[in-house]
Amino acid sequence: MTSQRSRDRLVIQLREMGIRSESVLASIRSTPRHIFVDEALASRAYDNTALPIGHNQTISQPYIVARMTEALLETGEPDRVLEIGTGCGYQTAILAQFARQVYSIERIKALLANARERFQSLNYRNIKSIYGDGGQGWPENAPYQGILVTAAPAKVPETLLSQLAVGGRLIIPIGHSGQQKLLSITRTDDGYVEKHLDGVSFVPLRTGMG
Numbered sequence: 039m040t041s042q043r044s045r046d047r048l049v050i051q052l053r054e055m056g057i058r059s060e061s062v063l064a065s066i067r068s069t070p071r072h073i074f075v076d077e078a079l080a081s082r083a084y085d086n087t088a089l090p091i092g093h094n095q096t097i098s099q100p101y102i103v104a105r106m107t108e109a110l111l112e113t114g115e116p117d118r119v120l121e122i123g124t125g126c127g128y129q130t131a132i133l134a135q136f137a138r139q140v141y142s143i144e145r146i147k148a149l150l151a152n153a154r155e156r157f158q159s160l161n162y163r164n165i166k167s168i169y170g171d172g173g174q175g176w177p178e179n180a181p182y183q184g185i186l187v188t189a190a191p192a193k194v195p196e197t198l199l200s201q202l203a204v205g206g207r208l209i210i211p212i213g214h215s216g217q218q219k220l221l222s223i224t225r226t227d228d229g230y231v232e233k234h235l236d237g238v239s240f241v242p243l244r245t246g247m248g
């Protein structure tokens with residue numbers, strides 16, 4: 039069930055659901071999602087569903103990972119990308135195939151430790167991750183051409199907007215559970231342009247450390 043056939047079937051589904059970017063579809067096909075979930079769930083790794091990763095968190099649904107990545111890449115391949123909410127590291131690994139350098143922040147230590155082991159064993163050399171509160175961003179490496187947030191705050195954090203490069207893009211779910219919307223916010227010379235992408239369901243973005 040972790041075979042190439044089940045990965046191909048997932049890609050066909052994502053295409054049917056409207057994912058158009060061939061390079062994003064290729065990255066989903068080639069990234070071993072079963073390595074990012076518990077062994078007991080490996081047989082479901084290529085189903086188009088979110089799965090538990092422990093600590094009350096989930097690995098995002100492949101469709102959502104593809105949708106967010108595609109939306110982020112619309113402005114071209116970014117030099118530096120910041121991800122908030124490393125979780126199991128699957129979305130991070132997808133981003134690492136498009137950006138020169140990916141920075142990722144996670145507030146649950148045990149999840150971060152597991153994700154780091156996976157990055158190492160799969161030989162990703164362009165991912166830097168830290169334990170911290172992603173709501174503060176990672177100012178040392180700013181500005182970012184892309185920021186992708188995989189947990190939902192009630193409103194867009196100003197701090198993250200301020201760490202976006204001009205022409206850069208923030209992809210973020212906003213709102214309380216049951217009524218979240220996925221937004222794409224592009225920084226322009228004189229402000230921000232906001233676009234509504236989808237209705238979504240993410241775990242909440244927490245404040246402080248776990």
Ligand code: SAH
Pocket residue numbers: 091095096097098122123124125126127128129130143144145146149170171172173188189241242243244245246
């Ligand atoms: N992209 C991840 C999604 C995991 S769920 C994956 O596919 O596995 C969202 C993650 O965001 C959780 O791991 C949660 O601990 C983390 N998170 C929530 N609030 C956070 C914050 N303020 N800073 C950093 N990480 C946060």
